[in-house]
Amino acid sequence: MASLRQTPTALSLKANLLSPSLCLPKNPFILKISVPRRSFTGVRMSATVAGSYATALADVAKSNNTLDSTSADIEKIEKIFADESVYDFFANPTIDAEKKRQVVDEISKSSALQPHTANFLNVLIDAKRLDAIKDIVKEFEMVYNSITNTELAVVSSVVNLEPDQLAQIAKQVQKLTGAKNVRIKTVIEPSLVAGFTVRYGNGGSKLVDMSVKKQLEEIAAEMDLGDIQLAV
Incomplete structure (x- = not known):
């Protein structure tokens, strides 16, 4: 299962296989990043932390030669989470993580997201960070623009x-x-x-x-x- 782990390094990405229980496509990744976990408080994620997640996704995309298509995925995600009902669902800490993963699976299929993008959303669910997706989207745009x-x-x-x-x-x-x-x-x-x-x-x-x-x-x-x- 995709998980967030504390490591001595600031950022590390490794390709791995995901547990079939998450019902996601093949070729996901495990994200390792040294950031503190916290419960939802409605406070905006710091640019540094959001930037770390965005950089992690960009690194995976570069390694897979899918940077442009990953950017397109992020644009889709931005539009999806612009719907307040969708955002509120994922930001709600009382909703079970498994239910959120099921919805992510549906979103991934209907929006034709790449496997690593879909798995990235599950990483954020496990880390209780999906409520900060809007900040991460902004940071990813800046990372993408800088790289290209x-x-x-x-x-x-x-x-x-x-x-x-x-x-x-x-x-x-x-x-x-x-x-x-x-x-x-x-x-x-x-x-x-x-x-x-x-x-x-x-x-x-x-x-x-x-x-x-x-x-x-x-x-x-x-x-x-x-x-x-x-x-x-």
């Missing part, structure tokens, strides 16, 4: 942009950053009225704002209407 020299650009718009528009945005971000690759993540944001915004850089620190909302705010500022709320 990829710049993440988050494009927010009122409606879905066309593929050619997203491709043009990716080219511009590539020119601005010099990154080898640019990965676009889209977000629907009705408050923008029209147009779009692009966030990139470390933690989304840089912003390109081409939204109508910004234009209206600038017009209001020029007309000294800063105290008037725009009806948008």
